[in-house]
Amino acid sequence: MSLHGIHTIDAAFHRDHFDAAYLIVEEGRGAFIDCGTNHSVPRLLDAVQAVGLTPADIEFVIVTHVHLDHAGGTGLLLQQLPNATVIAHPRAAPHLIYPAKLVEGATAVYGEEEIQRSYGTVKPVPKERVRIAADGEAMMLAERPLLCVDTPGHARHHHCIWDARSRCWFTGDTFGLSYRELDGPAGAFILPTSTPVQFEPAALKASIARMVAYGPEGMYLTHYGRVGDVPRLAQALYEQIDAMVAIAEACEGRADRHRCIAAGLSALYLERAHGLQVPLADEEVLRLLEMDIELNAQGLGVWLDRGRP
Known part of the structure; x- marks a missing residue:
């Protein structure tokens, strides 16, 4: 059951109800906010079908930040979404296009075996399919604005997404x-x-x-769900x-x-x-x-x- 066209998808990372991705549906168009890991991609595609859309109907993949549990599956997911553009914070975009440094940093913390088990091989996102969102810039999903707001603290490359329709934030980890x-x-x-x-x-x-x-009525957390x-x-x-x-x-x-x-x-x-x-x-x-x-x-x-x- 969705509220305001917002669908919560369990991204299947670590355990049930730990890592969420969100699919917003508006007038036959769709936008993902965060996407989990490579292992999450089949679940996201199943969600598209379940709401009556096709992969071609997905307009945006908006990543709150590029930590791998939020955005590690972006490159692989995009291969299945022919019309989608990735929306990223200015500091996040380079890591999506050239993920090697990001993967190297995560490997130093968790080890190569754990990176492969949890995330798989992180695919780059083609540069021409990445759009940088400035602080306060709105992405229009049909006639529904999704406002990107710079929110450092957890990470300097983090933005949160304000959805005026639901009066809720998609908060990543902030x-x-x-x-x-x-x-x-x-x-x-x-x-x-x-x-x-x-x-x-x-x-x-x-x-x-x-x-x-902003006086929000709720917060959609990646870990986990709406509060x-x-x-x-x-x-x-x-x-x-x-x-x-x-x-x-x-x-x-x-x-x-x-x-x-x-x-x-x-x-x-x-x-x-x-x-x-x-x-x-x-x-x-x-x-x-x-x-x-x-x-x-x-x-x-x-x-x-x-x-x-």
Whole structure:
């Protein structure tokens, strides 16, 4: 069931309901926002058929940013979409056209075997099929504007997409992570997300505030799905970003800095899970967040090493 012509597609990355791509349908035309990995492409094509479109009806593939769980399948997907143009942030476009450096960086973090298993061979996107979206530029899907807004913090090559029709944002990773397994009687659980190589807390808070200023009714997160109650969730993100900074600073200078940061993050997320009455045991909460705790701890370490930009 879709709302405002927006269809959520499980991109089949890591586990069910972890990685989403979105298909927006308007007057017989379609646009994907994020596309997952190469392994996601059959699911995206099945979704096109399920909504009564053909691959030729897809006009845009809009990537929020080029991390491989969001955009690793772009090149392969585009081979199946004869009329589609890829829409990208100015800093993201070169990595889609020449993905070798992006893959090299990810391989350094995860290892070559994991890259092949999770993502496959990342295909380049032909330069002539990439359109750079400036901050505040709208892509017209039929008569429906999809506004691209620069939202650094998680990544400097990140933009989010405002859909005035639904009064919702497609947020990539800027508005954090909210896994449906952690939903409780007090609402959705949310946490900010870093990368192993970059974390910019001030920029991230400013990007969240910029989105909230539109008065959105919902946020479509890549990880995972639509969430409402935006003011509460935004406040939770602000508080946690500040707490993450405090944890990193408290661990600075310690020989076991990474372990110290990871332990602090674990305690932070459990405290907030308890407050929201998340219906899982602590061990299960930490298991679901294990990868995110590790990535956030790495990002905070880089933030300290770079002198707190």
